[in-house]
Amino acid sequence: MKTERIVFKNNEDLVRPARLLAEGGVVAFPTETVYGLGADALNPEAVADIFRAKGRPADNPLIVHVADKESIRPLVAEITPLAECLIRAFMPGPITLVMKKSERIPDICSAGLRTVGIRIPVNPIARALISMAGVPVAAPSANESGSPSPTRAEHVIRDMDGKIPFVIDGGPCEVGLESTVVDVTGDEPVILRPGAVTEEMISNICADQGFLFGDLRSETTLVGEGTPRAPGMKYRHYAPRVPVRVVFPESGGYSDSFRGEIRSRLPAGEHERIGLFCGQGVQEELESTLSREQAERLVFYVYGADGDIEAAARNLFAGLRSLDKSGVGVILAAGFEVGKIATAYMNRLEKAASADTRPAGDRPLAERRTVLFVCTGNTCRSPMAEAIFNDSVERRGPFFDSTDQRILVTPQARSAGISTVSGHPASDYAEDAVRELIGADLSGHRSRMISDRVLAESRLVLAVSDYHAARIRAEFPETEGRVFSINEYAEKTGAIFPGSIRFKMTDGVPDPFCSGADEYLEIAGMLRSVIEVFFPYILMDLGISGSHNGT
Numbered sequence: 001m002k003t004e005r006i007v008f009k010n011n012e013d014l015v016r017p018a019r020l021l022a023e024g025g026v027v028a029f030p031t032e033t034v035y036g037l038g039a040d041a042l043n044p045e046a047v048a049d050i051f052r053a054k055g056r057p058a059d060n061p062l063i064v065h066v067a068d069k070e071s072i073r074p075l076v077a078e079i080t081p082l083a084e085c086l087i088r089a090f091m092p093g094p095i096t097l098v099m100k101k102s103e104r105i106p107d108i109c110s111a112g113l114r115t116v117g118i119r120i121p122v123n124p125i126a127r128a129l130i131s132m133a134g135v136p137v138a139a140p141s142a143n144e145s146g147s148p149s150p151t152r153a154e155h156v157i158r159d160m161d162g163k164i165p166f167v168i169d170g171g172p173c174e175v176g177l178e179s180t181v182v183d184v185t186g187d188e189p190v191i192l193r194p195g196a197v198t199e200e201m202i203s204n205i206c207a208d209q210g211f212l213f214g215d216l217r218s219e220t221t222l223v224g225e226g227t228p229r230a231p232g233m234k235y236r237h238y239a240p241r242v243p244v245r246v247v248f249p250e251s252g253g254y255s256d257s258f259r260g261e262i263r264s265r266l267p268a269g270e271h272e273r274i275g276l277f278c279g280q281g282v283q284e285e286l287e288s289t290l291s292r293e294q295a296e297r298l299v300f301y302v303y304g305a306d307g308d309i310e311a312a313a314r315n316l317f318a319g320l321r322s323l324d325k326s327g328v329g330v331i332l333a334a335g336f337e338v339g340k341i342a343t344a345y346m347n348r349l350e351k352a353a354s355a356d357t358r359p360a361g362d363r364p365l366a367e368r369r370t371v372l373f374v375c376t377g378n379t380c381r382s383p384m385a386e387a388i389f390n391d392s393v394e395r396r397g398p399f400f401d402s403t404d405q406r407i408l409v410t411p412q413a414r415s416a417g418i419s420t421v422s423g424h425p426a427s428d429y430a431e432d433a434v435r436e437l438i439g440a441d442l443s444g445h446r447s448r449m450i451s452d453r454v455l456a457e458s459r460l461v462l463a464v465s466d467y468h469a470a471r472i473r474a475e476f477p478e479t480e481g482r483v484f485s486i487n488e489y490a491e492k493t494g495a496i497f498p499g500s501i502r503f504k505m506t507d508g509v510p511d512p513f514c515s516g517a518d519e520y521l522e523i524a525g526m527l528r529s530v531i532e533v534f535f536p537y538i539l540m541d542l543g544i545s546g547s548h549n550g551t
């Protein structure tokens with residue numbers, strides 16, 4: 001089946017898709033929040049086709065969309081005064097109300113729950129389509145289960161091509177984040193998923209109309225014995241394949257924090273590019289302050305003017321998809337402090353960023369795990385070790401999580417110094433040595449001081465000498481068990497260095513500081529031998545196993 005894209009011009013364009021819906025077919029259509037994948041909610045086979053097309057777990061209920069308030073009554077057991085109040089205040093609009101369902105809603109649609117989520121979209125194309133079809137329309141977001149929700153017709157086509165007959169193209173969605181889901185079965189509203197209708201808006205209305213709202217809180221996590229209130233919230237969501245990191249503005253604004261992140265993520269020897277989801281001003285400032293080689297490694301997705309949270313929300317999913325597709329190794333995305341739609345925005349962004357808390361879905365996740373090399377100034381030994389390790393990674397792989405082979409994991413090295421001024425380049429001799437030895441480029445390296453943050457992001461820390469390791473353990477006691485000197489690590493693992501370097505390593509990796517090019521090259525060679533021997537043990541400590549064909 002070829003998926004036909006119907007570019008909406010007038011309601012004539014909806015005749016064929018509306019008829020198809022009435023006959024039990026599946027159609028993707030625009031709403032003000034995200035694109036939906038619709039079918040007749042009262043037809044169990046049609047609903048089953050939605051689950052199939054999306055690859056959606058059967059225990060995750062669908063929202064039922066109707067065109068007007070009168071159409072709600074037959075679908076629910078009762079409309080409580082609280083529900084009535086929120087319907088009047090916010091429908092049509094980007095909100096879904098969870099109510100007790102009537103007999104008419106088939107179990108497959110509500111995933112066996114006794115409730116049903118009802119929504120009246122404000123988007124005129126969606127409403128015209130639903131009224132022309134003459135049936136309530138069950139519709140989840142029209143993405144493949146697990147990927148970011150679609151906010152443009154091309155996103156739907158990317159996920160659904162060949163699986164459904166029609167996508168109605170109504171242009172980009174105005175809100176860009178899914179509806180607020182509110183449970184109104186009790187005395188007070190419970191927000192199960194934050195959206196454009198905010199907690200503040202809901203509590204204001206409740207206060208005005210004399211409803212309880214004191215306990216109103218966003219309940220987007222598990223409740224009680226692991227029973228999710230909104231079953232969908234337990235699944236991995238909104239997740240691109242590459243890792244996502246949130247960047248908050250520091251005292252110097254967004255540009256400073258983005259610049260810091262970028263510099264710490266452009267280690268030499270890696271050619272990986274960085275995706276940025278940021279405002280226009282940040283792009284301009286970064287392009288004028290970073291070196292050309294650094295700037296060339298960046299891929300920008302500008303959401304709009306700096307700090308425009310609505311524009312950021314509208315473009316978030318499009319930005320994540322686009323950067324993911326561009327092949328970057330990591331996405332850095334602007335974070336917003338709470339307030340208005342920022343709550344919904346951060347809810348989605350944090351889900352995309354929480355690589356470690358996602359249950360493994362049915363597709364491999366991409367994840368990075370870090371070994372940190374530490375020396376004194378972070379300009380010679382540890383940056384060389386970092387480059388040499390990353391070079392070995394590039395020549396091997398792919399790598400997987402050792403307990404779940406569906407999860408793709410890339411080991412990576414980073415480096416830091418125990419006593420350094422941040423921001424210095426690697427020494428010239430160190431740069432020359434790794435270029436000569438492995439052809440890696442250290443020119444983008446900038447030194448950084450060891451910190452809680454760098455340590456927290458590293459599963460294993462290897463210091464050049466016993467002294468360095470002891471200092472780290474003393475200053476950061478919580479790292480106990482993860483920090484070793486080169487010699488301690490050899491002892492722990494039983495790894496044996498080649499005889500040619502063993503006697504030179506009694507005090508760890510010698511400091512080449514103040515010596516000549518030859519010494520640097522010799523130290524680089526020692527580091528390469530050490531890393532060669534340690535490589536399988538490091539992988540083991542990172543919880544990584546090699547590729548299936550053996551490395």
Ligand code: TXA
Pocket residue numbers: 031033034035036037060061062063096098110113115116117119139140141142177178179180181192193229230231232233
């Ligand atoms: O904006 C939206 O709501 C979009 C557009 C297409 O309307 N739809 C959407 O649907 O986001 P979906 O299926 O991707 O997300 C619906 C969420 C899920 O987290 C689901 O678990 C929850 O709403 N939900 C649906 N029915 C529910 C119910 N009866 N009780 C609790 N949660 C429910």
Ligand code: MG
Pocket residue numbers: 140141149
């Ligand atoms: Mg969804």
